[in-house]
Amino acid sequence: MKLLLVGEYREGRLLDTSAELFGFAAAIGGDASIFLVGSAEDVPAFSGALYLVDAGLYGEYNPEVHKQLLLKAVEEVNPDLIVFIHSSYGWDLAPRVAASLKVAQVSEVIGFADNAYEVGCCNAKMHRNVTPSTSKAVITIQAGAFPALQSEGTPLVKVLSTDVASTTEFLGYEPAEAKDVNLAKAEIVVSAGRGIGKKENIEVIRSLAKAFGGELGASRPVVDAGWIDHGHQVGSTGQTVAPKLYVACGISGSIQHLAGMKKSGFILAINKDKDAPIGEVADVLVVADVLQFVPALTAKLS
Amino acid sequence: MKILVCIKQVPDMESHFRPNGSATWFDESDLAFRMNEYDEYAVEEAVKLKEQLGGEPEITVLSIGPDRVIEAIKKALAIGCDRAVHINESAVASKEPWQIASIIAAYARSIQFDLVFTGMQSQDRGSAQVGVLVAELLGIPSTTTLVGFAYADGVVTATRELEGGVKGKVRLKTPALVTCQLGLNSPRYPTLPNIMKARKKEITTFQAGDLSSEPPLTGSSSFRHPEKKGSGVVLEGSVDELVEKVIVILKDKTAVLR
Ligand SMILES: Cc1cc2nc3c(=O)[nH]c(=O)nc-3n(C[C@H](O)[C@H](O)[C@H](O)COP(=O)(O)OP(=O)(O)OC[C@H]3O[C@@H](n4cnc5c(N)ncnc54)[C@H](O)[C@@H]3O)c2cc1C
Numbered sequence: 001m002k003l004l005l006v007g008e009y010r011e012g013r014l015l016d017t018s019a020e021l022f023g024f025a026a027a028i029g030g031d032a033s034i035f036l037v038g039s040a041e042d043v044p045a046f047s048g049a050l051y052l053v054d055a056g057l058y059g060e061y062n063p064e065v066h067k068q069l070l071l072k073a074v075e076e077v078n079p080d081l082i083v084f085i086h087s088s089y090g091w092d093l094a095p096r097v098a099a100s101l102k103v104a105q106v107s108e109v110i111g112f113a114d115n116a117y118e119v120g121c122c123n124a125k126m127h128r129n130v131t132p133s134t135s136k137a138v139i140t141i142q143a144g145a146f147p148a149l150q151s152e153g154t155p156l157v158k159v160l161s162t163d164v165a166s167t168t169e170f171l172g173y174e175p176a177e178a179k180d181v182n183l184a185k186a187e188i189v190v191s192a193g194r195g196i197g198k199k200e201n202i203e204v205i206r207s208l209a210k211a212f213g214g215e216l217g218a219s220r221p222v223v224d225a226g227w228i229d230h231g232h233q234v235g236s237t238g239q240t241v242a243p244k245l246y247v248a249c250g251i252s253g254s255i256q257h258l259a260g261m262k263k264s265g266f267i268l269a270i271n272k273d274k275d276a277p278i279g280e281v282a283d284v285l286v287v288a289d290v291l292q293f294v295p296a297l298t299a300k301l302s
Numbered sequence: 303m304k305i306l307v308c309i310k311q312v313p314d315m316e317s318h319f320r321p322n323g324s325a326t327w328f329d330e331s332d333l334a335f336r337m338n339e340y341d342e343y344a345v346e347e348a349v350k351l352k353e354q355l356g357g358e359p360e361i362t363v364l365s366i367g368p369d370r371v372i373e374a375i376k377k378a379l380a381i382g383c384d385r386a387v388h389i390n391e392s393a394v395a396s397k398e399p400w401q402i403a404s405i406i407a408a409y410a411r412s413i414q415f416d417l418v419f420t421g422m423q424s425q426d427r428g429s430a431q432v433g434v435l436v437a438e439l440l441g442i443p444s445t446t447t448l449v450g451f452a453y454a455d456g457v458v459t460a461t462r463e464l465e466g467g468v469k470g471k472v473r474l475k476t477p478a479l480v481t482c483q484l485g486l487n488s489p490r491y492p493t494l495p496n497i498m499k500a501r502k503k504e505i506t507t508f509q510a511g512d513l514s515s516e517p518p519l520t521g522s523s524s525f526r527h528p529e530k531k532g533s534g535v536v537l538e539g540s541v542d543e544l545v546e547k548v549i550v551i552l553k554d555k556t557a558v559l560r
Contacts, residue, residue, distance in 0.1 A: 010468070061462075061470055064443065088464045091423075091430040092446045095399075098431075099438035104519035105399070107429040116523070122328070122426050123315045128525040133518065167443035169473040171459075176467025188558055212558065224485035230467075237463060245558045252315065266556045267534075268548065273316055280532055284551055287538045296545045301559075 001030030004079035006070065008089045009038035009060055011173065017085045018044060019148035024083060024141050026149055028112060034155070035073045037066055047153025049077065053160050059170045061089070067096040068164040074101065076158075079136065086140035094140050104132035108255075110145040124255050124277040143236070144259060179239065180231040181215060188214025188245045189261070191234055192222050195250020195271065195290055199227040205249050208294050211301040217241065217261075219251045235260035250290045253278025270294065303359040306415040307348045307383060308406055308436070309341040311367055311374040312426040319527075326522040327395045328426075337374040340421025342489040343482040347451050348419050349382035350487060354453070360384050362413070366405055366510060367394040379500035380492030386503065391510035399427075400519045403435030408513040410440060417458070418479040422447050430481075437479035444479040445472050449486050 003025050007018035014036070022044075025032040033049040037058060043050060051073040058065050070093070074082065082097060084090030086108040098105035111118035116129040117139060183189055190209035192202055202222075209216040217239075218232040234241055236259040246264035251257060253269070253276055261267070262281045269282035270290050279285045286293060313319075313333040322329045337345075345363065352359045363383040365371040368390070375386045389405055391397065397405075410418065418440075420433035430446070437444030449469065450461025462470040463483050492500070535551075537544055552559045 010464075061472065063445070086430075088447050088462060088470075092434065092462075095431040095434035096438055098400075099403075099435050102519075105429070105431055106520060107431060119428075120528070121428060121525075122313070122319055123428075125315065125527075126319050126328070126525060127528045128325075128327070129523045131521045131523065133521060167474060168445055171471035171473055173464075174461070174469040174471065220484060226488070236465060237467060245552070245556050266552075266558075268552070274536060274538075275318060275527070277528070279534060279536065280528065280530070282532070282534045283555065284548065285534055285536045286544050286548060287536060288541060288544055292541050293544060296541050297548060300545050300549060 001028065001081060002077060002079045003028070003030050003032040004073060004077050004082045005032055005034045006082065006084045006090070006093070007034055007036045007038070007044070008085060008087065009036065009055055012039050012042065012055070014038055014042045014044060016148065017087065017143055019150060020085065020141065020143065020146050021083055022151040023146040023149040027146055033073070033077045033079070035070055037069065040157070043155060043157070044151060045153055046151045046155040048155065050155035050157045051076070051160050052157050057161070061170045062166050062168060063093055063096055064167040065162060065164050066093055067100060068162050069160050070097055071100055072160050072162070081136070082138045084138070084140045086142050090140045094138050098138040101136060101138075103134040103136045103138060105138040106130045106132060107140050108142045109139045110142050120255065123252060125275060142255065177230065180229070183215050183217055183232070183234065183239045183241045186215035186241070186243050188212045189217045189234070189241050189243045190214050190247040190249065191217035191219060191251060192228070192249050193219040193251030194221040196222070197291070199225070201291060202227055204291060204294050208247065208249070208298045211298045212245070212247070214243070214245070219257050248278050248282070249294055251278055252276050253280065303355065303417070304413060304415045305348050305351065305359050305361045306410055306413070306418045307341070307344050307361060307363045307378065308418065308420040308433070309345065309363060309365050309374055309378055310338040310421070310424050311335045311365060311371045312338045312424055315425055321525040325525045327525055330395070335370055335373070337377055338421050338424045340423060340425070340482060340484065343484065343486040344419040344421050345378045345381050345383065346487045346489040347482055351417070351453055352382065362387055364389065364406065364409065366391050366397070366402060368392045372505065375505060376500055377492060379503045380497040381490060382496070384503065386505040388505055388507045389510050389513065390507055398518050398520050398522070399429045399431035399435060401514070401516050403432050403439055404514040404516040405510050406432070406436045407439035409508065410436065414477070416476045420479065420481050422481040422483050433479060433481035440479070442477045442479055443474045444481070445474060446481040447483045448480050449483050451480065451486065
């Protein structure tokens with residue numbers, strides 16, 4: 001199998017997730033080439049062909065132009081599989097390439113067997129297998145699903161360029177907002193999810209956090225609804241935490257939330273749904289109504 | 303100005319899912335359906351833009367599926383969309399992103415919309431493909447994962463959400479398509495007078511097969527509950543018993559309780 005891996009740069013640096021592309025390539029086997037819109041200053045060790053585009057010329061986000069350049073690499077490599085990370089760069093570019101080639105795309109792959117790719121669905125509650133019916137295919141792999149692997153060797157660098165016009169103008173990055181709460185340092189984090197029902201109930205969860213002597217965290221819908229500010233958000237677009245104890249109150253356990261807390265020492269989840277995917281990572285899943293169980297636990301602790 | 307909003311109806315994610323007969327997808331019976339959460343932000347953003355432009359734009363809301371999707375369409379009309387297109391497809395569950403996008407593009411091509419809003423992904427399938435595929439099929443620029451949107455004089459300024467709290471600012475000219483991320487705005491609830499008004503709004507029906515007959519590019523199988531990997535315990539019972547048990551476990555297994 002011939003693979004074309006698509007790595008990512010942010011502000012001139014190759015992102016660490018690229019190592020997961022190498023991990024995936026090693027797991028599935030085959031000849032890998034890599035395509036990068038980045039900088040010659042920071043290319044990975046690699047023992048295959050490396051199609052390099054100077055991000056200084058075209059920008060790190062410029063989807064129409066990146067697509068055309070990637071299609072040039074596809075023409076040279078003639079890959080069976082084009083592999084992206086399922087990230088804001090990957091899910092934006094992958095469908096463009098799949099549409100141009102009119103080939104199957106499988107999104108957010110977590111495993112594979114024969115010609116089928118395993119993916120999550122229904123907010124990670126269920127899994128299914130997706131089989132491309134085209135001879136080539138595009139996939140995006142879930143961040144964290146495959147082990148990061150440092151590759152070795154000296155790549156054979158081929159520089160690509162194009163005169164295709166941009167259809168979007170990249171104006172620049174906005175840095176992450178300063179965090180007013182440092183969850184990463186806390187030994188205990190007690191987080192509120194949408195299951196708490198309404199803003200006022202944040203206090204119920206805050207009381208438990210206090211009783212434990214821990215910090216208050218939250219899932220994204222709680223932040224989006226304005227129940228608490230973004231500094232408390234745990235997950236791929238919030239903070240990553242690994243406390244000794246993480247308590248998830250009314251949190252379903254989406255991939256993006258798990259990305260921010262699954263390395264916690266001990267995970268206690270309270271959910272009325274026995275099937276909630278948080279059960280996959282929880283050491284203890286208490287099947288109960290948070291608004292009944294949490295106050296009772298708080299009372300016992302205080 | 304003509305605006306299109308594409309919405310999907312999805313099951314409540316708190317439902318208990320069971321595979322259908324061929325295990326390609328879930329069995330629909332006993333499921334309660336609602337508007338895909340990401341699409342609620344798309345509808346709201348379109349309605350906000352209409353308000354910003356003094357009511358001039360006409361907003362069409364589109365949904366593909368069996369008759370049940372009319373409920374989601376009516377909600378979008380009650381929130382402020384002007385007219386609706388229901389693309390009837392009873393086998394919508396077996397249609398994959400390429401087919402769905404081909405159907406939408408076949409309809410949209412004939413109207414020439416200035417702006418298309420979609421959710422960044424659906425809660426059930428989560429492929430994050432359909433919006434971008436529609437734009438590619440229409441040959442218009444697009445950008446994804448919006449947490450900020452501004453429009454003036456044919457130019458969209460979009461704020462994309464990247465990883466770890468970083469954002470990217472992008473400008474694109476209409477006609478264009480954008481996909482909306484959670485938190486882009488605060489979706490309003492339809493009011494009773496607006497629900498009444500929405501009843502008079504026009505819903506045009508098409509048959510999916512008349513718009514596109516693209517074959518699928520992927521097949522689906524083995525829809526299932528994931529294998530339990532962890533060694534976690536599940537506790538059920540009365541609240542008092544549960545509290546006692548949890549305290550014993552925390553004392554035993556963690557160093558945080560003495
Ligand atoms: C690109 C991207 C980035 C994202 N980044 C993040 C992120 O950083 N962090 C994040 O959290 N999410 C993130 N999300 C959103 C994520 O996909 C989920 O939508 C979100 O995590 C769900 O939050 P939740 O579990 O609180 O809500 P839901 O998924 O709605 O779950 C609520 C849970 O509460 C339970 N429940 C309801 N009522 C009760 C009750 N009375 N008692 C007990 N349990 C109850 C339900 O059974 C359910 O399991 C991101 C999504 C995308 C696409």
